[in-house]
Amino acid sequence: MNLPSFILKNALRNKRRALLSVLSVAMSLFLLVTLQVALRELTNPINDEGSSLRIIVRNKVSLAQPLPARQLQTLDRIPGIVAVTPFSFYGGLYKGDEKFTSFAQFAIDPQRALPLISDAKGVTKEQLDAWSADRTSCILGKMTADRYGLKVGDRMQFTGQIYPCDLELKIAGIYYGTADDRNLMFHQKYLDELLGNPGTVGTWWLLAASIAEAPLVTDRINKTFANTSAEVRAESERAFVLGFVSMWANIKTLIGGISIVVVFALILVTVSTMSMAIRERFRELAILKAIGFKRRELFVLILAESFGLAMFGALIGAGGAWVLFNNINIQKMTSGMFLMFEVTPQMLGLAFAVAALLGLLSAVLPMINVARISVVQGLKTLD
Amino acid sequence: MALPLNYSLRNALVRWRSTIATVLGIALVVFVFVLLQSLAAGIEKSSSNTGDPRNIMVVRKGSTAESASLISRQTLTEIRYFEEIARNENGEPIISADVLVLASLPRRDGSGEANVLLRGVTARGLELRPQVKISEGRWFEAGKREIVVSAKLAKRFANFDIGQSFKTGSATFTVVGWLEGGGSAFDSECWLDADECLSTFERDMYSSFLIQPSDEGAGEKLIARIEADRRFKLKAEKEVEYYRKQTMTAAPIKWLGGFLAVMMSVGAVFAAMNTMYAAVGARTREIGTLRVLGFRRRSVVAALLLEGGLLALVGGVLGCAIAFYWNGYTTATMGMETFSEIVFEFRVTPKLVVEGLVFAFIVGLIGTLFPAIRAARLPVILALKSI
Numbered sequence: 001m002n003l004p005s006f007i008l009k010n011a012l013r014n015k016r017r018a019l020l021s022v023l024s025v026a027m028s029l030f031l032l033v034t035l036q037v038a039l040r041e042l043t044n045p046i047n048d049e050g051s052s053l054r055i056i057v058r059n060k061v062s063l064a065q066p067l068p069a070r071q072l073q074t075l076d077r078i079p080g081i082v083a084v085t086p087f088s089f090y091g092g093l094y095k096g097d098e099k100f101t102s103f104a105q106f107a108i109d110p111q112r113a114l115p116l117i118s119d120a121k122g123v124t125k126e127q128l129d130a131w132s133a134d135r136t137s138c139i140l141g142k143m144t145a146d147r148y149g150l151k152v153g154d155r156m157q158f159t160g161q162i163y164p165c166d167l168e169l170k171i172a173g174i175y176y177g178t179a180d181d182r183n184l185m186f187h188q189k190y191l192d193e194l195l196g197n198p199g200t201v202g203t204w205w206l207l208a209a210s211i212a213e214a215p216l217v218t219d220r221i222n223k224t225f226a227n228t229s230a231e232v233r234a235e236s237e238r239a240f241v242l243g244f245v246s247m248w249a250n251i252k253t254l255i256g257g258i259s260i261v262v263v264f265a266l267i268l269v270t271v272s273t274m275s276m277a278i279r280e281r282f283r284e285l286a287i288l289k290a291i292g293f294k295r296r297e298l299f300v301l302i303l304a305e306s307f308g309l310a311m312f313g314a315l316i317g318a319g320g321a322w323v324l325f326n327n328i329n330i331q332k333m334t335s336g337m338f339l340m341f342e343v344t345p346q347m348l349g350l351a352f353a354v355a356a357l358l359g360l361l362s363a364v365l366p367m368i369n370v371a372r373i374s375v376v377q378g379l380k381t382l383d
Numbered sequence: 384m385a386l387p388l389n390y391s392l393r394n395a396l397v398r399w400r401s402t403i404a405t406v407l408g409i410a411l412v413v414f415v416f417v418l419l420q421s422l423a424a425g426i427e428k429s430s431s432n433t434g435d436p437r438n439i440m441v442v443r444k445g446s447t448a449e450s451a452s453l454i455s456r457q458t459l460t461e462i463r464y465f466e467e468i469a470r471n472e473n474g475e476p477i478i479s480a481d482v483l484v485l486a487s488l489p490r491r492d493g494s495g496e497a498n499v500l501l502r503g504v505t506a507r508g509l510e511l512r513p514q515v516k517i518s519e520g521r522w523f524e525a526g527k528r529e530i531v532v533s534a535k536l537a538k539r540f541a542n543f544d545i546g547q548s549f550k551t552g553s554a555t556f557t558v559v560g561w562l563e564g565g566g567s568a569f570d571s572e573c574w575l576d577a578d579e580c581l582s583t584f585e586r587d588m589y590s591s592f593l594i595q596p597s598d599e600g601a602g603e604k605l606i607a608r609i610e611a612d613r614r615f616k617l618k619a620e621k622e623v624e625y626y627r628k629q630t631m632t633a634a635p636i637k638w639l640g641g642f643l644a645v646m647m648s649v650g651a652v653f654a655a656m657n658t659m660y661a662a663v664g665a666r667t668r669e670i671g672t673l674r675v676l677g678f679r680r681r682s683v684v685a686a687l688l689l690e691g692g693l694l695a696l697v698g699g700v701l702g703c704a705i706a707f708y709w710n711g712y713t714t715a716t717m718g719m720e721t722f723s724e725i726v727f728e729f730r731v732t733p734k735l736v737v738e739g740l741v742f743a744f745i746v747g748l749i750g751t752l753f754p755a756i757r758a759a760r761l762p763v764i765l766a767l768k769s770i
Contacts, residue, residue: 060487061485061551091451276400
């Protein structure tokens with residue numbers, strides 16, 4: 001019998017205990033990874049190049065305050081802007097029987113918005129033209145279309161929650177490949193018509209010429225409208241989304257704090273049970289000591305065992321989370337609340353680091369005792 | 384014959400290391416569960432605490448919240464003289480047309496901005512909401528660009544101290560008082576004059592009407608009349624009903640609390656099982672002896688279950704105690720309906736404490752059950768022979 005097989009035999013001699021230990025480690029690390037993924041998804045907006053190029057201009061008072069439509073002419077004259085379109089969040093309830101808005105509907109100007117939605121695939125040239133031509137039509141993200149089993153040509157009804165008007169829209173095209181394939185885009189002109197042309201839009205959405213130009217453009221816009229009757233706040237799409245995240249206030253910190261408590265609790269319990277397995281073997285360890293094993297060698301034996309169990313747990317827990325979240329349709333499961341649910345290498349790294357610490361802790365604590373006691377005392381121990 | 388309680392207790396104490404770990408582990412599971420649920424309870428409490436059961440609230444049909452509702456001035460003139468509406472001593476109908484505006488304002492700690500709900504309100508509006516009192520300073524005076532902010536919001540936003548001023552829209556408002564909503568949704572609002580609010584934010588529509596009907600029956604009639612009138616497209620309901628439904632923010636927190644509790648308890652059950660299996664294993668001979676002495680299988684199982692259940696219960700009490708430390712602590716998040724910062728308190732209710740304890744007890748029982756059954760099934764002779 002060589003050393004590795006001795007360690008393996010030791011680890012598995014109480015199969016039930018080994019299994020339970022591995023499972024509780026796996027469970028805690030699965031939870032750790034899940035919480036990390038969820039927190040990242042809620043607090044970190046998608047960071048592609050486009051989200052720094054695209055700029056959102058809202059009323060300085062707040063997002064809920066409309067902007068005058070006449071600002072468009074001024075915006076058109078500001079240098080560094082490739083495209084600008086009205087961008088009004090309609091926020092309606094689909095079919096009217098939903099309790100809350102599950103996907104966003106935006107009123108835009110299709111012609112002006114084309115450069116902004118250039119990453120959308122799946123819509124043919126003819127469909128785009130048809131959409132531009134028919135002001136009661138819309139294009140819909142594939143995710144929402146799949147969810148409700150909608151296809152091109154179908155009609156959708158909405159009850160307005162924010163705007164005092166209801167909508168009926170025909171689907172002209174279904175797109176995919178954008179950062180958020182849930183949204184619906186329809187004509188601002190149609191919304192204006194229904195509202196009796198109030199001369200306002202929700203926000204402006206625009207595309208800067210380059211990443212370098214983007215911050216200059218936001219500055220120019222903010223300065224241009226300073227001290228007018230409708231002052232604005234222009235910011236990159238990414239900054240805009242981060243602003244939302246900051247509104248979650250204490251809840252964010254709270255959930256972050258709780259995930260630490262969760263992991264700590266489970267580690268505490270697991271370390272305790274795993275080191276128990278070694279404490280029970282005092283007598284045996286004393287025998288090994290008596291027949292000439294050095295402390296260092298004993299420590300390696302114990303460490304390898306608990307380290308191995310912890311790593312195996314990490315493999316199942318963190319690896320399981322990775323496999324699971326890569327293969328399930330998280331959008332469907334959470335009704336579109338979570339989009340990506342991506343397990344990053346950092347999270348896996350963290351999970352394995354925690355497992356390593358766990359393995360180390362559960363070996364070190366009993367080992368201190370083993371090192372301290374004499375062979376005779378150890379042999380006397382009953383359990 | 385049952386084994387004495389002392390037997391279970393002493394057994395738990397003898398392996399104090401794993402006992403402490405188990406108790407602490409379960410305590411933390413219960414703590415997380417109770418804390419998150421108390422957060423949801425706080426949000427629900429502040430909603431259900433709001434409003435007067437006599438008042439009728441009117442918003443636009445289709446809008447889920449006052450702040451997203453728009454009602455024209457013309458509608459006000461049409462509804463104003465409905466005979467179901469009570470009159471005050473001057474013969475004026477008791478109806479308040481409020482204007483709600485969201486203003487993005489900087490936080491006190493400099494960590495960015497958040498939306499604050501501003502309510503443009505009339506003298507009638509103040510009378511209809513006796514819940515709201517001035518805790519410091521005085522009420523605003525119309526036409527002077529004055530504003531009264533919630534004392535609880537004042538702790539969270541910059542320039543909200545009395546005497547300070549901030550700019551929003553086309554005006555600079557001076558804070559002249561702090562309001563206290565008595566734990567209601569009004570604790571998350573700032574109040575100013577309705578007409579001033581309309582002009583500052585270039586609005587020509589009201590958001591909601593709050594009406595006092597002349598009596599209970601008139602209230603029912605008024606609701607039916609407004610709902611039935613197709614010209615208005617308005618939704619009328621009792622003010623308390625309206626606020627009771629504003630609990631969308633609590634739902635995901637509740638869900639998270641439940642999810643974490645279940646996941647964590649599975650991990651805790653595995654660990655508890657491990658401990659108890661070890662405890663039973665170490666005591667094989669002792670259990671054999673008990674059986675020889677005449678204790679029945681079910682007594683042995685009961686004693687072990689009691690041991691596990693008690694440990695878990697101690698953990699549960701500890702967990703609730705830690706959670707209770709936060710009881711009454713004020714916190715805030717973005718309200719899903721109003722889209723503005725809502726302030727509320729952690730509420731560790733008796734119901735939550737009971738739920739937490741029951742939950743802990745069940746985790747303890749499940750963790751002990753299989754080891755206990757194993758102990759009871761041990762053949763007596765074999766058990767006695769084991770070292």
